[in-house]
Amino acid sequence: xxxxxxxxxxxxxxxxxxxxxxxxxxxxxxxxxxxxxxxxxxxxxxxxxxxxxxxxxxxxxxxxxxxxxxxxxxxxxxxxxxxxxxxxxxxxxxxxxxxxxxxxxxxxxxxxxxxxxxxxxxxxxxxxxxxxxxxxxxxxxxxxxxxxxxxxxxxxxxxxxxxxxxxxxxxxxxxxxxxxxxxxxxxxxxxxxxxxxxxxxxxxxxxxxxxxxxxxxxxxxxxxxxxxxxxxxxxxxxxxxxxxxxxxxxxxxxxxxxxxxxxxxxxxxxxxxxxxxxxxxxxxxxxxxxxxxxxxxxxxxxxxxxxxxxxxxxxxxxxxxxxxx
Amino acid sequence: xxxxxxxxxxxxxxxxxxxxxxxxxxxxxxxxxxxxxxxxxxxxxxxxxxxxxxxxxxxxxxxxxxxxxxxxxxxxxxxxxxxxxxxxxxxxxxxxxxxxxxxxxxxxxxxxxxxxxxxxxxxxxxxxxxxxxxxxxxxxxxxxxxxxxxxxxxxxxxxxxxxxxxxxxxxxxxxxxxxxxxxxxxxxxxxxxxxxxxxxxxxxxxxxxxxxxxxxxxxxxxxxxxxxxxxxxxxxxxxxxxxxxxxxxxxxxxxxxxxxxxxxx
Numbered sequence: 220x221x222x223x224x225x226x227x228x229x230x231x232x233x234x235x236x237x238x239x240x241x242x243x244x245x246x247x248x249x250x251x252x253x254x255x256x257x258x259x260x261x262x263x264x265x266x267x268x269x270x271x272x273x274x275x276x277x278x279x280x281x282x283x284x285x286x287x288x289x290x291x292x293x294x295x296x297x298x299x300x301x302x303x304x305x306x307x308x309x310x311x312x313x314x315x316x317x318x319x320x321x322x323x324x325x326x327x328x329x330x331x332x333x334x335x336x337x338x339x340x341x342x343x344x345x346x347x348x349x350x351x352x353x354x355x356x357x358x359x360x361x362x363x364x365x366x367x368x369x370x371x372x373x374x375x376x377x378x379x380x381x382x383x384x385x386x387x388x389x390x391x392x393x394x395x396x397x398x399x400x401x402x403x404x405x406x407x408x409x410x411x412x413x414x415x416x417x418x419x420x421x422x423x424x425x426x427x428x429x430x431x432x433x434x435x436x437x438x439x440x441x442x443x444x445x446x447x448x449x450x451x452x453x454x455x456x457x458x459x460x461x462x463x464x465x466x467x468x469x470x471x472x473x474x475x476x477x478x479x480x481x482x483x484x485x486x487x488x489x490x491x492x493x494x495x496x497x498x499x500x501x502x503x504x505x506x507x508x509x510x511x512x513x514x515x516x517x518x519x520x521x522x523x524x525x526x527x528x529x530x531x532x533x534x535x536x537x538x539x540x541x542x543x544x
Numbered sequence: 545x546x547x548x549x550x551x552x553x554x555x556x557x558x559x560x561x562x563x564x565x566x567x568x569x570x571x572x573x574x575x576x577x578x579x580x581x582x583x584x585x586x587x588x589x590x591x592x593x594x595x596x597x598x599x600x601x602x603x604x605x606x607x608x609x610x611x612x613x614x615x616x617x618x619x620x621x622x623x624x625x626x627x628x629x630x631x632x633x634x635x636x637x638x639x640x641x642x643x644x645x646x647x648x649x650x651x652x653x654x655x656x657x658x659x660x661x662x663x664x665x666x667x668x669x670x671x672x673x674x675x676x677x678x679x680x681x682x683x684x685x686x687x688x689x690x691x692x693x694x695x696x697x698x699x700x701x702x703x704x705x706x707x708x709x710x711x712x713x714x715x716x717x718x719x720x721x722x723x724x725x726x727x728x729x730x731x732x733x734x735x736x737x738x739x740x741x742x743x744x745x746x747x748x749x750x751x752x753x754x755x756x757x758x759x760x761x762x763x764x765x766x767x768x769x770x771x772x773x774x775x776x777x778x779x780x781x782x783x784x785x786x787x788x789x790x791x792x793x794x795x796x797x798x799x800x801x802x803x804x805x806x807x808x809x
Binding site for chain 2: 280313
């Protein structure tokens, strides 16, 4: 889940208009960019889609870390293609966000200043090649849990971006699982790397869904607006139910001694992640927060002359065209 | 028929060592430039550029796989493209020095791509009609992608050269830095001559004439000045005498294959 803990903004709009808007959503209509929408809906969406977009581009970094060290030419191509897809997802999502009246540059500024967040998961380091497997399998797997329902979200551009993104995410998850398979069936050293990657990424993956939000006011409003489709706990449970058998198939052990199948709820009981750690990571105290944000800021700052050069050329061309007419 | 259903390479056995070397040059240029380009992934100056650079890297790694695959087949020692990429040391690499230089800023990266693409495009155009069908097939496939890469790089060189004062200065500095490495692409040695005489590869001096014309045109439009310095100061990469940079690049690229010999990934 690339958007965590999205607070809903309140609206001071006309109650009658709000009620009509809600009725449209309840009828399953899609809201499109030029149509009227409550200010709170617009702002909440900017926050959510923006955070999602930021997660995609910051998410390039932990995997990008291994592109130059990928162990075969084929793995290198697959990883490059995957990380490139993430940049593409960022692009769709920033574009979707722009339809709400905010520019991509403004969103970048908010990312760089820390005013907007990205998913906590990308503040964890990628230490071995097995992490490429674990991220594809677990992180993209968790993202899919959240994004598949979001294909039905009420805001048209967001829903359509999600349709494209989901197609690519399932390829990402499969490539991750394929790396895990190779390693789990490989040499003892490879299997150890695979188990270690699972150990390190299991709880951070569970954190991706955010803390339990059953009682949250924000969650209720966002669900009414169909910006959020399921609760965090529902999605986390679904993720665990699907992932545990996959780990068993790999012959790897999920690092949770309390993990048990519960016949009554037809799902696994499992341990909660360490929420103190989660909030520390959100506050900037994760293992890689400074590096990730630092890398994004550096890319932006170093690229300033490049962007300015292109703009200056475009201006000159426009002037030349006008002069020629 | 070869195992994959394609025609086996038809060449004289006497030509095999030269052809292996020559194919490694094609594959290694693509591999090393692809590696350098891939270093930008996630760090590009704009999202669109990030995507385009990753795409270019992906194309090049794809070309490398085809050329090194054919090289391994010509060598006939049972090695694979992966083994050639991951288990040779620097002295066995045959890329030109131009492609192994560190990226520098994005301007230098783009200028290098342009200077190399303009050569690569001419070379693949000729090779796509090579009487050796295996070579021609790979070249024709790669040419489509390289034609686009050249278009993109030329366009950016023009826009940045004729952009702001700063972008102009950076592009000129990049050109001045890279220029003395470009001549190696056209410096023929015994391997090149053998391949030309066998009718498989074009004469490098013909390519140089067309490359020079393209480069002059684009640099003119970009308001950049062709350096007066010799363009063939730094050669030797094609014979395995590289810069200090290649060793570090290989140490990074080959790390897993070296640390876990024989493991499958």
